[in-house]
Amino acid sequence: MTLSRRGFLCRSAAAGALLSMPLKAFAQSGEMGMLRVAVYTDMVGYDPIVTTSNIAAYHGALVYDMLFGNDENQMPHPQMVGDYTISEDKLTWTMTLRDGLTFSDGSPVTTADVIPSILRWQARASQNGKLLAAATQELVALDDRTFQFKLKEPFPLLAAMLGSPATPLCFIMRKREAEMDPAQAVDVCIGSGPYVLNTQETRPGIDYVYDRNPNYVPREEPASGLSGAKIANFERVILVNMPDAQTAIAALQAGEIDFYEIPPIDFLPVLESDSNLKVADIMKSGTEGSIILNWLQPPFDNLKVRQAMLYAIDQEAVLKGLFGDPNWFNAHPSWFTYGSPLYNEANSEWFRIAPDPEKAKQLLAEGGYDGTPVVLLQATDRQVNADAVTIIAQQMRAAGFNVQIDAIDWATLLQRRPNKGPVSEGGWNAFVSTFNGFISSNPYTFGHMATIGENGWFGWPSDERNEELKAAWMKAETPEERVAIAAEIQENAWNIVPRVSYGHWVQPVAYRSNLDGFVSIPGVLAFWNVKRV
Amino acid sequence: MLGHFIKGLTTAIPVMAVVAIIVFLLLFLAPGDPAAIMAGENATADTIAQLRVALGVDQPIHLRFWNWLSPILHGDLGNSIYWRQSVVSLIGQRAGPTISLAVTTLFVSVCTAVTLGVIAAARVNSRLDRAIMGFAVIAFSVPTFVVGYLLMFVFAVRLGYLPVQGYKPISAGFWPWLSHLILPSLTLGTVYVALIARITRASMLEVLSEDYIRTARAKGVPRRSILFRHALKNAAVPIATIVGNGIAILISGVVITETVFNVPGIGRLVVDAIARRDYPIIQGVTLLFAGVYVCINLLVDISYRLFDPRIRY
Numbered sequence: 037m038t039l040s041r042r043g044f045l046c047r048s049a050a051a052g053a054l055l056s057m058p059l060k061a062f063a064q065s066g067e068m069g070m071l072r073v074a075v076y077t078d079m080v081g082y083d084p085i086v087t088t089s090n091i092a093a094y095h096g097a098l099v100y101d102m103l104f105g106n107d108e109n110q111m112p113h114p115q116m117v118g119d120y121t122i123s124e125d126k127l128t129w130t131m132t133l134r135d136g137l138t139f140s141d142g143s144p145v146t147t148a149d150v151i152p153s154i155l156r157w158q159a160r161a162s163q164n165g166k167l168l169a170a171a172t173q174e175l176v177a178l179d180d181r182t183f184q185f186k187l188k189e190p191f192p193l194l195a196a197m198l199g200s201p202a203t204p205l206c207f208i209m210r211k212r213e214a215e216m217d218p219a220q221a222v223d224v225c226i227g228s229g230p231y232v233l234n235t236q237e238t239r240p241g242i243d244y245v246y247d248r249n250p251n252y253v254p255r256e257e258p259a260s261g262l263s264g265a266k267i268a269n270f271e272r273v274i275l276v277n278m279p280d281a282q283t284a285i286a287a288l289q290a291g292e293i294d295f296y297e298i299p300p301i302d303f304l305p306v307l308e309s310d311s312n313l314k315v316a317d318i319m320k321s322g323t324e325g326s327i328i329l330n331w332l333q334p335p336f337d338n339l340k341v342r343q344a345m346l347y348a349i350d351q352e353a354v355l356k357g358l359f360g361d362p363n364w365f366n367a368h369p370s371w372f373t374y375g376s377p378l379y380n381e382a383n384s385e386w387f388r389i390a391p392d393p394e395k396a397k398q399l400l401a402e403g404g405y406d407g408t409p410v411v412l413l414q415a416t417d418r419q420v421n422a423d424a425v426t427i428i429a430q431q432m433r434a435a436g437f438n439v440q441i442d443a444i445d446w447a448t449l450l451q452r453r454p455n456k457g458p459v460s461e462g463g464w465n466a467f468v469s470t471f472n473g474f475i476s477s478n479p480y481t482f483g484h485m486a487t488i489g490e491n492g493w494f495g496w497p498s499d500e501r502n503e504e505l506k507a508a509w510m511k512a513e514t515p516e517e518r519v520a521i522a523a524e525i526q527e528n529a530w531n532i533v534p535r536v537s538y539g540h541w542v543q544p545v546a547y548r549s550n551l552d553g554f555v556s557i558p559g560v561l562a563f564w565n566v567k568r569v
Numbered sequence: 570m571l572g573h574f575i576k577g578l579t580t581a582i583p584v585m586a587v588v589a590i591i592v593f594l595l596l597f598l599a600p601g602d603p604a605a606i607m608a609g610e611n612a613t614a615d616t617i618a619q620l621r622v623a624l625g626v627d628q629p630i631h632l633r634f635w636n637w638l639s640p641i642l643h644g645d646l647g648n649s650i651y652w653r654q655s656v657v658s659l660i661g662q663r664a665g666p667t668i669s670l671a672v673t674t675l676f677v678s679v680c681t682a683v684t685l686g687v688i689a690a691a692r693v694n695s696r697l698d699r700a701i702m703g704f705a706v707i708a709f710s711v712p713t714f715v716v717g718y719l720l721m722f723v724f725a726v727r728l729g730y731l732p733v734q735g736y737k738p739i740s741a742g743f744w745p746w747l748s749h750l751i752l753p754s755l756t757l758g759t760v761y762v763a764l765i766a767r768i769t770r771a772s773m774l775e776v777l778s779e780d781y782i783r784t785a786r787a788k789g790v791p792r793r794s795i796l797f798r799h800a801l802k803n804a805a806v807p808i809a810t811i812v813g814n815g816i817a818i819l820i821s822g823v824v825i826t827e828t829v830f831n832v833p834g835i836g837r838l839v840v841d842a843i844a845r846r847d848y849p850i851i852q853g854v855t856l857l858f859a860g861v862y863v864c865i866n867l868l869v870d871i872s873y874r875l876f877d878p879r880i881r882y
Contacts, residue, residue: 087607
């Protein structure tokens with residue numbers, strides 16, 4: 037076949053036009069009425085009460101509402117509650133639901149829904165709900181809109197716990213779902229929040245479609261944290277499950293998504309250099325890295341060996357290895373989250389000295405450590421976790437520990453960590469975990485701060501003094517009193533070393549620069565009030 | 570031929586049964602607990618234990634095997650642990666993207682690879698032959714995800730010609746459907762093209778050295794006709810075999826490609842299920858893939874007679 041020059045030019049022009057045609061089609065941002073959010077992990081069902089996972093809280097915050105909402109300073113404000121009163125003896129809290137509350141199926145929200153919702157939440161909540169349940173004598177409905185907490189003893193934090201962002205949050209469900217077994221996930225998703233899950237268009241494991249709830253009446257106060265007006269500016273919010281960070285970032289750059297939940301820190305310079313994108317720390321709580329020590333098995337059943345860990349770990353080196361840019365992390369000596377109201381530096385001389393391998397070796401010798409291998413679990417499919425273990429293990433070796441890393445996947449680690457037995461029976465000595473900065477910022481949300489032995493969280497530390505101080509903190513009336521007791525809690529904590537910190541870091545989000553109006557809630561991404569400008 | 574097909578299907582039943590038992594035992598032996606994953610990182614041991622009972626994952630192996638097997642005998646693959654939705658319906662939701670991706674990849678790869686293999690054989694030891702074989706070696710060696718990210722960066726992020734990720738059904742329009750498949754198909758097809766092109770070249774070279782080809786040349790039959798009518802047809806049996814065997818590569822490639830391009834297909838479904846130990850989905854999809862593999866190889870067997878009538882079953 038021969039091709040004339042004219043024919044060649046015509047075909048070249050046509051090919052060029054064809055190639056350039058779709059250029060605009062894929063370079064545009066999302067539709068005006070739609071917000072597309074890429075999330076790193078998939079949901080594990082539609083029940084935000086049955087799980088402590090953050091993604092379930094994002095879902096819950098869209099679909100359900102709460103009785104109280106804590107603001108950005110963690111002060112509680114009525115949300116579904118209109119008015120509430122506290123009796124003079126502080127033993128009776130009477131709450132009335134505000135006008136216009138309806139579920140997305142059109143049925144009104146009544147106390148018949150509220151009371152079983154609270155009870156179900158209490159059954160699942162790690163610490164705060166259980167503390168409230170223990171302090172409650174009776175929870176009774178006075179009529180369809182009014183109910184009462186009758187307490188055994190004054191409980192000043194009652195409203196703050198109902199409005200807390202600690203997972204699981206106290207979301208209000210319909211009576212039908214709220215009365216289900218707390219160990220069984222609810223099978224339908226009907227709430228009274230600003231959005232409704234569109235089950236027809238949702239594809240489990242792929243994307244979750246939320247449409248504006250036409251029945252929702254927002255409060256009039258300005259939004260702050262979980263409190264105030266929740267305005268559904270977008271007609272539709274879609275949570276897209278996008279586990280691959282590279283793909284999510286490319287999609288954000290190309291404008292195919294509007295928001296990405298967890299951009300890896302090493303990608304941030306690329307994102308920050310793009311004028312169409314913004315990188316920001318929205319949740320403002322950060323993450324605390326923690327080394328969980330098994331108190332039930334040698335060698336960490338020995339106080340001196342646990343104290344040696346304080347001198348073995350160089351937080352700065354671990355964090356630098358993990359994140360590189362010091363703008364995103366902080367080495368610190370506090371038992372409480374860096375920058376939180378209870379943050380303090382009591383009893384932290386070790387931090388000024390650490391790392392000090394010689395001091396650690398001395399403590400190991402005093403504790404009689406005989407070189408028995410310390411099994412450190414490493415979840416290889418969690419990047420931060422895996423890298424942290426590699427660095428921490430090396431620091432422990434330099435301090436005289438004989439460390440054996442057991443590399444497994446996250447699912448296996450979750451299965452293995454309840455094993456209280458010795459290593460020879462499938463147990464463990466230490467693992468690395470990360471805590472949302474909010475839940476480790478105070479004793480009532482932080483179940484991991486419990487020192488109640490085998491009935492507590494993994495690691496099973498045991499210390500009566502810590503429990504007494506926590507109880508005193510709970511009863512304190514003023515923020516000043518709480519700060520003072522927090523310093524005592526920390527003083528005691530670093531004497532007994534329930535666990536070891538490897539620092540605090542911030543996980544920013546990335547989004548298209550034409551978005552505005554995000555509210556700051558520790559550990560929870562909420563998309564009400566967000567708008568395209 | 571029909572008899573052979575029926576016989577093949579009958580043989581497939583014990584194969585599938587063995588696959589089912591092995592898959593179940595492997596999953597049972599593999600560590601990991603769906604209750605712990607569902608409960609979340611901050612859950613207590615008590616909470617996890619309650620969930621284990623609620624999900625039925627605390628039962629002994631024989632009960633779990635029977636609970637899984639008895640519905641399968643009635644064509645039901647069970648329900649997802651997390652979604653409480655039937656595995657058949659979940660696979661049905663995800664089948665469209667995977668079938669689209671597999672068919673376009675198969676079509677483009679086989680056409681491209683056979684053409685490249687024939688050209689390389691026709692010009693054996695030339696620069697073109699070396700270039701094609703060099704490409705085949707590189708394409709076979711570079712991991713699928715690397716190819717995917719490179720294509721995504723150039724054609725989606727830099728040039729903006731094609732979408733980065735996702736999938737549109739054909740009901741949304743031909744171009745939206747095709748545009749979402751081009752990059753994943755090229756990524757997935759790269760290894761496949763390399764494999765088939767090399768086999769085609771080797772098979773063609775063997776046939777081209779036969780006496781009847783020399784005779785055809787001596788008779789003055791045009792070169793194109795010798796290559797495509799005489800040689801290719803006789804070289805087709807090994808090519809068909811490798812196309813069939815290559816389905817296994819395609820299936821494993823689908824899992825990676827769908828993850829890289831966020832295509833909501835069966836590959837993504839099974840990756841997510843493995844991470845969360847959603848056993849019914851893993852078992853269902855593995856059975857499906859095994860069944861597809863058995864059926865395709867059966868069809869390849871049958872196709873031999875079309876290429877070579879001397880073959881008898």
